[in-house]
Amino acid sequence: MPDGSTITYYEDVEALKRELVLGFRAMALNNLGLGLLAHLTARMPGADTYWTYQIGQSVEEVRLSDLRECTFDAKPVDGKSPINPSIACHGDVYRARPDVTCILHHHSKASIAMGAIGANLQPYDRNSGRWHGEIGIVEDFDAPEIHNQGGSMVEAMGHGKALILKHHGVLVTGRNVRDAVVAAAELDRAMEVQLMAMAAGDLHLMPQEEIDDCKKFLASDMFADGTWNWYMRVAERQGLLAGVDD
Template sequence: MANSLEAAKSELVELAHRRMQHAIADNAWSDRQRLALTCRILFDGGHDSGLAGQITCRTGTPGRYYTQQLGLGFDEISERNLLEVDEDLNVIEGAGMANPANRFHTWIYRHRSDVNCIVHTHPAHVAALSMLETPLVVSHMDTCPLYDDCAFLPKWPGIPVGNEEGEMITRALGDKRAVLLAHHGHVVTGRTIEEACVLAMLIERAARLQLLAMSAGDIKPMPPELAIEARNWITTDKRHAAAFAYYARRALRTHADCLA
């Protein structure tokens, strides 16, 4: 006999979260493996743009982070060819050089102690939306993790290799997890690599949905309280871990070489 048919939604949400804590296992990959998997996942998700874009995560040493080697595409990144660099982009471990545009990552890491992973890419629909100088509009349940959590930088600062660009992007991001960059792409951040990867996949889907909806009519706003409820429902470590694990399983079917 059912015992929960009279329960309030808040009770059912709490019950589901408690069950997730036991039912969803934590991912066992190392940070280097998660970062390599993120590169392959985003490649499959349409985030490839030649050599453009950077994905980084903090190492265990303050002021250092892992990133990909300049000259390799996202589909070529493995845990073995990742670089460890310092805040000046000097290579501490690995061969080759980091993308000079990684400089703005240093600014974000310095200003946001809660951020442990940064994804910056130029996927097609995000890039197209950025050409319209239009902020991201969240008006669908699936994209609610970005509701009121995606900033907008309306001024293109040019190539992001200077400290000025680092200051500008960091200031625009503020305390949010994502920012859409006009005439450029996006930046998403996460407390975990899984969170940043999932949000990066989501922002491209959100931009695609927005462009499709704009082509058909006016986008209708969501009730704020329901959008926040959906954001809080989806935005948990366990949900991010489960989504990342799914994306990783899918990627490993064709990208087994990214793990040693």
């Protein structure tokens, strides 16, 4: 874990649920997951369950009343809520990685393009250098519940923070909700810039000492918290926080 960062095991379930809803709205702010198939989950403190939303909504629509608790096998605790079955891989990650308390998956254009060419992110600047050694790549030809790929995803990710799914977008983990959402947005921008640079010419990479230096701040709680607070201010101005507590 980088210097200046801590794992958040939420003790107040209601606070966790509200931050999760705000996480969905922050995804919308960053154009991550618009449509029905992106997902965001947060580990339930002291239990083998997590919270998520019901399938059929886009991220900007999620309210507190829409959240449902699921087992690590992606079964709704209430036994009836319609949950996206592809979140089953989240349970595999939570089982294997006690340091992970939030998982985000989306299918942005940049993440799909990176997976389509089998490319990993390269350390060409500080924002991309923060991810050096933190991203795995795994084959993912279809939904994990069809091909039982949760185990292979865990193996490919190892102790890293993110996973590029060939043909299927990206999976990002976090030590809390805000860390996962901020990291996902930063990663998406870094992938988009790399694709633009690759189209223009050869990438010129940073030296290792600069990579190590940029990780200290860009992977820290200070950066995640500050960026999250900025997201909330912008989302409020844009009306994206309306209905959160409904």
